[in-house]
Amino acid sequence: MSASPASFDTDVLIIGAGAAGLLAARDIAAAGRRVLLVEARDYLGGRAHTLQPPGFTQAIEAGAEFMHGEVPLTRALLAEAGIGWQDTAGRTYVVQEGEARADADFFAQLPLVLAKLAELTEDLPLADFLAREFAGPAHAELRATTTQFAEGYDAADAQLVSALALRDEWLAGGAEDSPRPVGGYGPLLAWLAAQAQAAGAIVHLATPVLEIRWQPGQVEVLATTGAAYRARQVLCTVPLGVWQRRAGQPGYLGLSPDLPAHRAAAAQLGFGEVIKFVLEFETPFWQAQLPELEFLLSEAPVPTWWSQLPNPRPLLTGWVAGPAAQRLRTASADALLHLALTSLAQLLHTPMSALQAQLRASYVRNWGAEAHAYGAYSYPTVGAPAARAALAAPVADTLFWAGEGLYEGPAGGTVEAALVSGRQAARALLAARPA
Template sequence: MKKTDVIIVGAGASGLMAAYTLANAGKMVVVLEARGRIGGRIHSVNENFSAPTELGAEFVHGDLPVTLNLLKEAGIGSQHVGFEMWQYQNDAFAQTEEFIDGWDEFLQKLNQLENDMPLHDFLEQNFDGAQYAKMRNQVENYVAGYDTADSRDASAFALRNEWNHENEYAQHRVDGGYGTMVNYLANACRNAGTEIHLTNVVHKVSWKSNAVHVTTTDGKQYEADKIIIALPLGVLQAPESAKGALAFNPPIKEHMKAIHDMGFGSVIKILLEFDEVFWEKEAVGADLSNMGFLFSDETVPTYWTQSPVRSRLLTGWLGGPPAYAQKGTSDEAVLQMAMTSLSNIFQTGQEILQDRLVAWHVANWTAESYTRGSYAYDKVESPQARKVLLQPVDGTLYFTGEYLYDGPAMGTVEAALTSGKNAAEMALKGGS
C-alpha cells in the first residue's frame, strides 16, 4: 500500500484546487473521485449539442478574483454576458428588472432585522396580510429559483447580505465551458506528480493524529498523513448506508452535527436545443432577440439563452423545494414538464415544439448519488457550523467546498476554488 502526504476525496473544483495548491508546494497528493470523470458539479459536454454545453455550473457570477485569475493563468478567455430580463405573466411578455412587488419596502424592513430567523418566518411576521400574499410568494419563489433554497430554513441574514451586494450585470461565461478550467487544474496536478483515481468511491476513513487510512467500496486502500474531504454537502449529509456516503472511524460528532446545520439546495437543469431560435418568432408583441432570462409562473418557471451569443440552446431551471419534489421523476417526464411550460408561455403546440427539438439533456443533480443537490445556502445555524468545519480535526482531517465560503459569492465556483485553496494552505501549515 502506497503512502502519500495528502489524500483528497473528490475531484470537483474545490478538491482539484486543493490538489493544485498542495502539488505546487511539493506535496505528494492522491485524489480519489467516485465518478468516472473530474469536475463534480462542473460538467461541460459536447455530445449531441452543437456547442459546448454546461450541465452544471455555467456563469461566473461577478468579477471574482480567484476564478478570473485562474482563467488568466490558464490562458482561458471569458466573455461578458449581456442580456435583457423578461417576464411572462398574465399572457403577456414584459421586459423588467423588478420581479417582486414591494421589493424596496421588503428590503428596507429586512435591513432593520436585528436577530436572524428563517426567511419564511420573517415574511409571516412582517408581511402577513392578504395584501402581501403575492409579494410573499414572489420572494419565496425567488429564493427557491436563484438560491435553490427552502425559505422555511434559509437564513434571513444571509439572504440580506446577498441581496445587498449582488451585481447581476457582472456576469461572464468561460470560453469552451468551465470544463476547460478543471482540465487545466487536473493536468497541472498530474504534471506535478499528483495521482487522480476515478471510479474510486471512498466509503470509510479511519484516522488518528497525522495518520489516515482510506477504504473504497471495492476494497482499495490508501494511506496518508492528512486527508481533505472535498465532497458536496449533500453527500456528507447522507446516511452512512447511502451510496457514496462516508463513515469516519473514530466518529467526528461535532463536525457531523455542523454539516447538518448547513443548508443544501435542490435543482434540475434542462438543456434544450431546437432547430431554430423559435422564441424570437413566437413571442407575440415582444422582441426577445436580446433576451437573457425569462421568468414565468409555469411548472418549470425559469429559462435562459446564451445571449449575447445567438444560439438555439434554451436552458430550463427548476430549483428549491419544487425541484426536490421531482427528484425521483424520470428525465423524460421532466422534459415534458419543460416542453409543456414552453408551450404555455409561447402559445405554441407542444407537438410543434417537440418536432423542433434536436437535442436535450436533463441534469437532475438532486437525484445523483455523488451530488445529492445543487449548492449550499445558509440556515440560521450555519455561521457557527462553518466555524466548526473550518477547523481541522486534530490537524489531520480537513473539509473544503463551496459551503465553507463565507461571503456574497456563496454557492459558486469561486466559493469552491477559494475554499479548496484555503484548506490546502491550512494543511500545509499543519493545523489551524
C-alpha cells in the same frame, strides 16, 4: 487465485476532484508534497460539468454555468489559464396572466424587502420574516416574488434560509453581474488538473470512498473498488449532500472514529436541489415573440429559462430549484423532459408538435437524485456561520475539509466559493504539523 486489493501510499490524499479538490491538489503538489486525488465520478469537475451529449452541436453546462458577482479568484485563475469570459446580454421577460412582458427591473420590489431586512437585529427564516413584515393580501405579490427568487436563485427552502444572509447576498448584487467562462468551466478545471499532475499529483477517477480510518498523523482510506490509500493527511472536499447522508444510506461516508460534531454541523446547513434542462433547437424561433430574450421567468412547472445571448446559439436552459426540485427528485428523465417541454410550449404559446419538430437535442440533469452529490449547492440557514466553522475545523492536523458548502463570504453556492475554500484548506494543511 484472486488479486490482492490495490494499496497506495502518499503524503496527502484529497477526496473529491471538483473545483476545491483540484485547486488544492495543484497548490499542495506545487509545495512539494506527494498528492493523490481520488474522485467518485468518472470525470473531473464535480458539480461543474462541461460535456457534449449526443445530438448537441457544442458543449453544454450540466451544472455551474455563471460567474456571479466579483469572484476575484475565479477571474484570476481564468486569466492565468488564458481563458476569457463573456458578459450575458438581452432582456428579462416575466410571464403574468399568460402573457410575457419585458421587465427591465424584475426586482423593483426588492428594496422594500431590503429596507425591512436592514432593521433586523436577530436572524430568522425568510418565510417567517415575510409573514411578519409583509402580511396580508396587499403584499401577496411581494411575498411570492421574494420567495420565488430565494427558492429559484439560491435553491433554498424559504422555511429554512437565513433572512440576514439573503440580505447580504442580495445587496452584493451578484445576480445582476453573471458572465460565463468562455467554453464553460470545463477548460478551467481541466487546466487545474493538468497543473496539479505536472506538479506530481496522481488522479484516480471512478473511486468512491467508503470509509476514512484515522488517528493523528496516519489515515487509511478505503474505496468501494477495494483499493486502500494511506496518507499522513487527508483533505476531504465531498459535497455537503454527502456529509448529510445517514448511516445505512447509499453514499454515506464512514469515519472511524466518527466525528459527531462535524456531522451535526453538516445537518444544520442547507443544501438545495436543482433540475437543469438543456434544449438545443434548429432555430431560435422564440425571438419572433420575445426579442433579445435572456431570461424568461414565470410560475410554470419549469419556471425559469434562459438563452445563451450574446451567443446566438439556439439553446434554451430550463431550471427548477429548491423545494420544487425536491418534489420532483424521483421523477424519471422522460417525465422531467415532458414537463419541461410542456412548460415551454405553454410559455411560448407554441404547439407541442411544433416545439418537438424544432428540438434537435435535449439533456436533463437532476442533481438531487444523483449519487455522490445529493443536491446542487448550499444555502445559508439560520446559524450557518457557526455550523460552517464547526464543519470546516481541521482534526489533529490530520483531517481537513473544503468545498463550497464550507465557504464563508459573499459568493456562497458558487464555483468561486469552492475555489476559495480549497485554497484556504490547502494553506492550512501545508502549515500543519501532523503527529
